[in-house]
Amino acid sequence: MANKGLFASAIAKLLPAADTRNHEGAPAYAYGPQAKLAQLAVTGTLSETFYATAEAQLSDVIAAAQACDPGFVAKAAVYARASGAMKDMPALLAAYLTVADPDLAVRVFGRVIDNGRMLRSYVQILRSGQVGRTSLGTRPKRLVQGWLERASIRDLMAAATGRDPSLADIVRMVHPKPADAERRAFYGWLIGKPYDVGALPAEIAAFEAWKADPSRPLPPVPFEWLTAFELSAEQWGELAGSMGWQALRMNLNTLARNGAFDVEGVTGRVVERLGDPAAIARVKPMPYQLQMALAAADEAVPLTVQAALEDALEQSLARVPAVAGRVVVCPDVSGSMASPATGVRKGALSKVRCIDVAALVAAAMLRTNRDARVLPFEQGVVKLKLDPKARVAVNAAKLAAVGGGGTNVSAPLALLNKTGEKVDLVVIVSDNESWVDATRGGATATLREWDLLKRRCPAAKLVCVDIAPYGTTQAQSRSDILNIGGFSDAVFDGIARFAAGETRDWVSIVEAVEV
Structure with a gap:
């Protein structure tokens, strides 16, 4: 029988070599x-x-x-x-x-x-x-x-x-x-x-x-x-009833601090406005905005108002599509993911961290794909049990609470290869600053592990959701690998289309826009 180690090494040499370095100085692939x-x-x-x-x-x-x-x-x-x-x-x-x-x-x-x-x-x-x-x-x-x-x-x-x-x-x-x-x-x-x-x-x-x-x-x-x-x-x-929906979502603590909820009828009106399906469909709030509003709500904000925010979050995710087959979602919970998702500005530090976005993407996909497996990772895969029937906010909070450690994007793929698990779709949500698994030459560890997985699961697809503006990836785009960026509902649509057989790459998605 052929030496499997030598055979694997020979195949790995055929993979494209990393052509740049990420911000951690580790091998990566540059976007065109x-x-x-x-x-x-x-x-x-x-x-x-x-x-x-x-x-x-x-x-x-x-x-x-x-x-x-x-x-x-x-x-x-x-x-x-x-x-x-x-x-x-x-x-x-x-x-x-x-x-x-x-x-x-x-x-x-x-x-x-x-x-x-x-x-x-x-x-x-x-x-x-x-x-x-x-x-x-x-x-x-x-x-x-x-x-x-x-x-x-x-x-x-x-x-x-x-x-x-x-x-x-x-x-x-x-x-x-x-x-x-x-x-x-x-x-x-x-x-x-x-x-x-x-x-x-x-x-x-x-x-x-x-x-x-x-x-x-x-x-x-x-x-x-x-x-x-x-x-x-x-x-x-009175302002609680007249300000815009997004302004209401953002000013709940201010309303509580100024006694608005002590006024008869105000709490009920706010609950009704926050949960209004027509308003949510019109405003299209980003799920992470609602998750953060919920997390930031002071104790003085009535529990019924907080529950309405949670209902709004669930409604905002109603468009997250179910994906056929065996799905694995891998949120990056490493130390660099503690960075604010929208950056740091003087006097305007965002409470939304990259890890919150990654956790919410994972929790949302678990919500509509209840047989999905979630493998959070930092230096290695973190053991964490999530309830697919729990509210999105609960699972997202559990994931976001992990946080810390180095970044090893290939870790969940390596675990899947070690256990021999069959998969149809793997979704990695990360800032792509992997360094724990740095290779000395050739392809990145992520692409090598994905190549091993593809030999077991030839029809499998990989989606790398990039939520930070750093310009590199750990796996080059090709017919079975989609790199897509951002943290809006468009990400979920891109994942679903790719999983369903639309082999458009990220550039093609943008090219399809009419101007």
Whole structure:
């Protein structure tokens, strides 16, 4: 009989050798320019992460964009905004296109700059000089003017919440043409110029009247405008019924701190709003946002409200598809996964860690694939028993509580090979900074273990969900391996499509976007 060790070594030599090093200095595979741009677009936040500074991310995304055709950049911008629910990166790519391909920049603008917050980011980036210009220029100026002129008064009021630049700054820059006396009065009020008081929008007139007499009913303006003033518990309770769904989810502790839940009827109304299926379908909150809101809720937040958040989390995962066959989900729970998923910004540290995202992906897949096996890993596979019938939040919290140790992405594959377990789909959720299993040459340990598994299970597929903007993977994409980035619902859809036989790689997913 042939020597199995020698035979395995010979086969391993046929695998592609690692062509770069990750941030831990261990062998890895570099993404091509298009795949790297797609990964940065859906995972980068231009904030400091465990391994990369905000400046390094910015440099990487500009370099990746320059290495790609502008058409792909445009598609990546739209995909990151529409499917990935990202903010900074699509705004950056839309701004980059004003230099790289002004015609494409016009076509992409409305698909990416879809609210006031995105508009302010777009203008800020254009003026920063990072994409090759320090002013808006003629065509971008017309785009911004058009956004302002098409926006409703409600949209403009929402856009007026935030600074650097403020909406007033933008109006002063681009000088939009008011279509009527109401819009002219609003712009005058906004930038501190004379205006016709009688022509003010009703909402602004009510706000000015309320400021003069706070005993009047709260005006229908963004709640942030009102919280700058001293409010009673009853007024906070009123805000709980009028602020947006996402704002409500984010301000439960503030409402509790200001006595809103002590006001009769407020708790019930909040419970009803948080659990409203129509609102959840419209807002499409990310599951990890709800998980973190639940984890951050103070004891003063009523238990019924916390239960409503948990119900909302379950509803948000209703679209997670069941996958046929034997599924193994492998969340990375190593030390580097304690890094905030959306990065570190001065005065705005995110409570959402990469490990929370990985745990939630695993728990969500277990929810819809109850026979799935979950193998959390750090230096090795961590023994942890999860109940497939438990709520997602319970299992996600158990996984996220593990945390620590070095990173060994190949560990769960090695265990499956050791036990001889048959599998159809393996999903690894990681930042890909594997170093415990570093090889001296040739292929990475992850690709070697996957090759061994494929010999036992020829039809098996591997999905590597990359949730950090570091630009490398432990397993090159091919017909049976999908690298996909991000932490939105689009990830679950990508996994399901790949498992069902759509052999599109990550770049093809972005290429399919129409611009």
